[in-house]
Amino acid sequence: MEKWRATSNLRRSLKSILNRQLSSVSEFRYLNEKRSCQSSFNLIRDCKSLGQVNAIQHRCFSSASTLVQRNPSFSTLNSDDISYFKGLLGEKSVIQDEDRLETVNTDWMHKYKGSSKLLLLPRSTEEVAQILRYCNSRCLAVVPQGGNTGLVGGSVPVFDEVIVNISSMNNIISFDKVSGILVCEAGCILENLISFLDNQGFIMPLDLGAKGSCQIGGNVSTNAGGLRLVRYGSLHGNVLGLEAVLANGDVLDMLGTLRKDNTGYDLKHLFIGSEGSLGIVTKVSILTPPKLSSVNIAFLACNDYSSCQKLLMEAKRKLGEILSAFEFLDTEAMNLVLHQLDGVRNPLPASMHNFYILIETTGSDESYNREKLEAFLLSSMEGGLISDGVLAQDINQASSFWRIREGVPEALMKAGAVYKYDLSLPVEKMYDLVDDMRIRLGDLAKVVGYGHLGDGNLHLNVSAPEYDDKILEQIEPYVYEWTSKHRGSISAEHGLGLMKANKIYYSKSAETVQTMASIKKLLDPNGILNPYKVLPHLLNS
Amino acid sequence: MKIMVAVKRVVDYAVKIRIKPDKSGVETQNVKMSMNPFCEIALEEALKIKESGLAKEVVAVTMGPSNCVDTLRTGLAMGADRGIHVEAARDLVPLSVAKVLKKLVEVENPGLLILGKQAIDDDCNQTGQMIAALLGWPQGTFASKVVLDKEKQVATVDREVDGGLETLCLDLPAVITTDLRLNQPRYATLPNIMKAKSKPIKRYTPEELNVEIKSDLEVVQVTEPPKRKAGVILSSVDELIDKLKNEAHVI
Numbered sequence: 200m201e202k203w204r205a206t207s208n209l210r211r212s213l214k215s216i217l218n219r220q221l222s223s224v225s226e227f228r229y230l231n232e233k234r235s236c237q238s239s240f241n242l243i244r245d246c247k248s249l250g251q252v253n254a255i256q257h258r259c260f261s262s263a264s265t266l267v268q269r270n271p272s273f274s275t276l277n278s279d280d281i282s283y284f285k286g287l288l289g290e291k292s293v294i295q296d297e298d299r300l301e302t303v304n305t306d307w308m309h310k311y312k313g314s315s316k317l318l319l320l321p322r323s324t325e326e327v328a329q330i331l332r333y334c335n336s337r338c339l340a341v342v343p344q345g346g347n348t349g350l351v352g353g354s355v356p357v358f359d360e361v362i363v364n365i366s367s368m369n370n371i372i373s374f375d376k377v378s379g380i381l382v383c384e385a386g387c388i389l390e391n392l393i394s395f396l397d398n399q400g401f402i403m404p405l406d407l408g409a410k411g412s413c414q415i416g417g418n419v420s421t422n423a424g425g426l427r428l429v430r431y432g433s434l435h436g437n438v439l440g441l442e443a444v445l446a447n448g449d450v451l452d453m454l455g456t457l458r459k460d461n462t463g464y465d466l467k468h469l470f471i472g473s474e475g476s477l478g479i480v481t482k483v484s485i486l487t488p489p490k491l492s493s494v495n496i497a498f499l500a501c502n503d504y505s506s507c508q509k510l511l512m513e514a515k516r517k518l519g520e521i522l523s524a525f526e527f528l529d530t531e532a533m534n535l536v537l538h539q540l541d542g543v544r545n546p547l548p549a550s551m552h553n554f555y556i557l558i559e560t561t562g563s564d565e566s567y568n569r570e571k572l573e574a575f576l577l578s579s580m581e582g583g584l585i586s587d588g589v590l591a592q593d594i595n596q597a598s599s600f601w602r603i604r605e606g607v608p609e610a611l612m613k614a615g616a617v618y619k620y621d622l623s624l625p626v627e628k629m630y631d632l633v634d635d636m637r638i639r640l641g642d643l644a645k646v647v648g649y650g651h652l653g654d655g656n657l658h659l660n661v662s663a664p665e666y667d668d669k670i671l672e673q674i675e676p677y678v679y680e681w682t683s684k685h686r687g688s689i690s691a692e693h694g695l696g697l698m699k700a701n702k703i704y705y706s707k708s709a710e711t712v713q714t715m716a717s718i719k720k721l722l723d724p725n726g727i728l729n730p731y732k733v734l735p736h737l738l739n740s
Numbered sequence: 741m742k743i744m745v746a747v748k749r750v751v752d753y754a755v756k757i758r759i760k761p762d763k764s765g766v767e768t769q770n771v772k773m774s775m776n777p778f779c780e781i782a783l784e785e786a787l788k789i790k791e792s793g794l795a796k797e798v799v800a801v802t803m804g805p806s807n808c809v810d811t812l813r814t815g816l817a818m819g820a821d822r823g824i825h826v827e828a829a830r831d832l833v834p835l836s837v838a839k840v841l842k843k844l845v846e847v848e849n850p851g852l853l854i855l856g857k858q859a860i861d862d863d864c865n866q867t868g869q870m871i872a873a874l875l876g877w878p879q880g881t882f883a884s885k886v887v888l889d890k891e892k893q894v895a896t897v898d899r900e901v902d903g904g905l906e907t908l909c910l911d912l913p914a915v916i917t918t919d920l921r922l923n924q925p926r927y928a929t930l931p932n933i934m935k936a937k938s939k940p941i942k943r944y945t946p947e948e949l950n951v952e953i954k955s956d957l958e959v960v961q962v963t964e965p966p967k968r969k970a971g972v973i974l975s976s977v978d979e980l981i982d983k984l985k986n987e988a989h990v991i
Contacts, residue, residue: 397756492770499930546927565772566810573933580930589927592814593774594754596927 267697267731269358273340276316276359280337284319287329292367294318303362306355307348307409308612308619311697313356315342322367324442324450324481330363331479331727332448340727343475345386345417348409350608350619353474353696354417357731365416368481371395380439380456382484385416401487404431408605416480422472424692426605429653430523430561434471437486443470443478446723456484469718474694475729477722493565494523495572496597499579499588500552504630506584507554511626511652513584514558517575521568524559525653526604529633532649535662536603539610543602546589556585556652557604559597607649611660618644618661618674622682623691629657632681636661639673656691679705695733703735741795741851741890741912743786745820746841747779747802749811750861763961765831766861775811778856780818780925781918785886786854787819788923794888797821799848803828803840809941816936817928823941824848826949833955838870843949845875850913852895857882857917868917878910882919888912 284293294300295317304313321327334341340360347354356362368386375381379401383392389410393403405418407425417423419441422434431437440455453467470478501507507527514522528536533555537545547555562568572590579585591597611617624632633648636659640646644663650656659678663670679689683705690699690706703712716734719726751757752772760767775783786798800815802808803826812823826840845853853875858865872879880886880897884905887896899906900919910916928936946953974980984991 492772494772497930498927544924547929576930577934580934585930588930590817590930590933592780592817592928593777594752594772595777598754 267357267736270340270726270730272338272725273360273727273730274338276339276361280333280339281317283333284317284330287333288319288321288326292320292322292326294320303344303347303364304355306350306352308350308617311352311355311357313342314359315356315362316359318362318364320364320367324368324444327363327365327368327444327479327481328448328450331444331446334361334727335447335725338725338727340730342729343420343479345414345420346388346409346412348413349417349421349696350621350693351690351696351698353421353694353729353732357697360730363479365414365479365481368416369414372482374399375456376400378456378458379487379489380484381487382454382456382482383415384482385414385419385480387415389413389415389418396487397490400490402490404437404486404488405434408608415483415485419471419483420473420475420480421694422692424651424654424656426524426526426651428651429525431488434485435468438467438471438483439486440484441467441470441480442482443467443480445478446725446728450481451478454482454484458486472694474696474733476719476733477728479728491561491563493562493568494559494594494597495569496557496559496591496600497572497576497588498546498591498600498603499556499558499576499585500547501554501556501584502586503553507556507630507652508626510556510579510584513579514575517578518558518560518571521560521562521571522558522653523561524557526557526650527652528555528557528604528607528649529553529630529647530555531645531647532607532610533603535610535614535645535647536606539613540602540606543606544599546600546603547587549587552586555603557600604649607647607658607660611647611662614662615664616662616666618663618671619693620657620659620661620674620678620689621650621691621693622657622659622678623655623688624657624682624685625687626652626655628685628687629655632657632678633659635681636674636678639677640670643667643673644670654691676705682706697732700732701735703733742797742799742848743789743795743852743854744799744801744841744845744848744850745779745783745786745815746837746853746855746867747783747800747811747815748776748856748859748861749773749802749804749808750776750859753777753860759962759964763963765959765962773807773810775814776856776859776861777925778858778860778918778920780856781920781922782854782856782916783815783818783820784923784925785883785916785918786852787926789852789886789888790819794890795851799824799850801826801841801844803832803837805830812941813936814928816939816941817933818926819932820939822939824944825941826944826946828946828953831959832953833957834864834866834870836951836953836955837867838874839951840946840949840953841867841871842874843951844944845871851893852888852913853877853915855915855917857919865917868915872915875913875915877913877915878908879915879917880908880910881917883916884919884921886916886922 300318303318304315319330321330342356342360342362344354344362344364365386368384370384372382396402405423405425406427419434419438440453442454443451470480511525514525530551530553536543560568560572591600633646636646644661647660647662650658661674679702682689688706689702752774755772758767789795790798798820799822800812800820801824802812809825812825816823855868868881882900883897884900885898893912895910895912895914897908
């Protein structure tokens with residue numbers, strides 16, 4: 200801390216951040232600059248100069264209104280705390296090494312960076328409980344962390360919160376082959392669970408691009424959606440039980456494995472989607488669907504958005520129970536993926552189309568399902584809904600189609616600065632927002648639209664070479680107001696985290712938010728769990 | 741010129757295969773089947789040659805039970821003009837396939853016969869070579885590049901061999917088997933899938949072709965390779981020496 204204060208020159212670091220090209224700077228140097236920005240932030244906080252606080256906030260974080268101050272009621276770590284944790288967890292699970300702290304302090308998009316000095320790696324629920332009991336008694340703020348793949352800054356510290364990372368709790372506890380109920384610890388990586396279940400003949404009810412790193416505890420805590428929601432529904436339906444540790448160290452064992460249990464208030468739903476602000480999820484029991492052998496996937500092109508909508512309606516009707524995914528990308532998204540990612544081929548190279556749709560069907564009878572899909576596609580083509588399309592002939596081709604759709608976030612990251620918005624809107628209106636944003640932003644930035652059309656979920660991304668407030672001004676609060684006007688959700692599946700903590704009123708009424716704040720106060724009176732996030736800051740005091 | 745391409749229906753390349761409990765073979769029930777990847781490459785090459793104007797027709801051939809027609813339909817959807825299906829029980833050995841192909845070549849008279857270098861289920865890598873011998877045609881196997889010269893009626897084939905690349909010049913008619921780097925197979929587009937429904941598929945039986953299907957080989961047992969044992973972390977050099985001496989018997 201001392202050496203950071205001495206080494207950074209405030210104005211120079213600010214300027215260098217403004218001029219930096221995200222994509223061209225090597226990782227190490229970028230984070231170095233971020234670090235100097237962070238230290239200058241601390242410097243300014245100590246100077247207590249409000250005007251300058253606003254200015255630095257504005258440049259370090261991309262959202263205009265994260266005017267966050269460190270809550271003075273939280274204690275600072277001291278050497279007694281470190282000794283206690285070392286005694287509790289052992290030397291190996293208490294990390295103070297700067298390099299490792301760098302990674303866990305920064306989110307996946309390199310947009311948010313905290314300055315935590317301590318990373319804890321508990322290996323059991325008991326250890327988590329003791330950590331939280333201690334932190335609660337000392338009033339030390341805590342950030343629960345899993346795979347750190349969140350997109351709203353909810354998984355990294357804002358200031359010097361202690362990071363409690365669940366990655367070491369990665370055991371599969373049990374699996375019932377008859378019912379398909381899987382019980383596992385919260386640190387299990389989603390892809391590992393998918394492989395395990397594959398051997399047993401089952402699949403996870405959710406699937407997302409981040410599956411190689413994201414953990415099930417985090418998925419549950421954020422109520423992750425993903426690519427298969429249109430078929431299997433949300434985690435609220437698939438999670439049968441969970442075990443969570445409250446802020447005071449109490450362990451709530453709600454790890455039921457029953458499909459039906461109407462005894463009392465179903466508290467697990469509070470934890471699903473609360474983004475770690477009500478408790479740390481340590482175990483999950485989830486219902487897994489059987490793996491069906493016949494998976495078919497088609498990559499289609501449509502001329503305009505209304506064809507996409509009609510295609511969705513037809514797909515739901517004609518493909519019915521075998522439809523398992525319905526995703527869309529626009530031309531901009533497709534271009535970006537083809538340019539930025541290696542080994543990606545355009546399945547429809549003949550010409551660039553306006554919209555691309557990916558339809559996947561999963562069923563038990565190969566020839567029957569294939570015929571059904573082919574019949575649907577051919578009739579849609581004859582009806583003019585599709586202008587072109589390809590059907591995957593083997594699993595490799597299928598993976599390459601998914602690579603295109605799942606690769607859009609990665610391609611956006613590589614292209615430079617990206618402003619990400621995740622909105623739930625009525626399907627007819629969804630693309631109007633993208634068109635509006637294109638008009639508003641003009642040449643300033645590229646607007647890319649893609650998402651889970653089957654669920655009415657638009658991922659609106661604005662891509663520019665660098666972060667620039669001029670761009671941000673045009674986007675916010677216009678996007679939120681637009682969404683609010685159509686009674687949409689300002690965060691369909693990404694959650695609120697830090698990025699949208701103060702935006703909740705665009706989608707929820709004041710009374711509702713007040714009740715949420717009461718529940719938070721009840722379960723976490725000292726507010727140590729993931730502070731500054733999810734609910735508006737003013738309510739937290 | 742007509743090009744004949746032989747394609748095989750195999751367990752999809754990306755599927756994790758399982759052995760049947762009675763160890764008689766690989767589990768194929770309820771498992772995704774698709775066209776052998778090398779056969780796809782062979783078909784793609786034939787289509788490319790046709791599109792460059794050097795051939796008039798591409799005929800896809802497959803042999804096996806009735807569900808093999810799916811693979812033929814994929815071939816037609818990629819762009820082949822006609823299909824031929826020879827009904828036979830499953831698991832034909834390469835020599836039988838080669839004998840059937842010889843009869844079909846006598847019927848169809850193609851100028852070029854393209855096959856995948858091997859099938860991913862049996863990894864035999866024999867059919868192309870055998871048919872070339874039976875027909876007395878030159879062969880260019882493991883092709884990574886094919887260039888046809890219509891006037892001189894030759895095919896220049898770059899072969900991927902252990903030592904590097906070997907270039908051969910073959911007089912047509914010839915047999916070519918394809919390797920991975922030859923091309924990237926196209927996707928089956930919807931308009932082509934639609935057209936494929938009306939393309940003809942001719943059925944033959946081995947009897948009609950006067951070929952006797954018999955195998956001199958019998959599969960006795962199919963087992964998984966032994967599982968890799970986990971590594972052991974040793975604590976000292978002495979322990980290492982002890983293990984090398986007494987367990988591995990290498991010193």
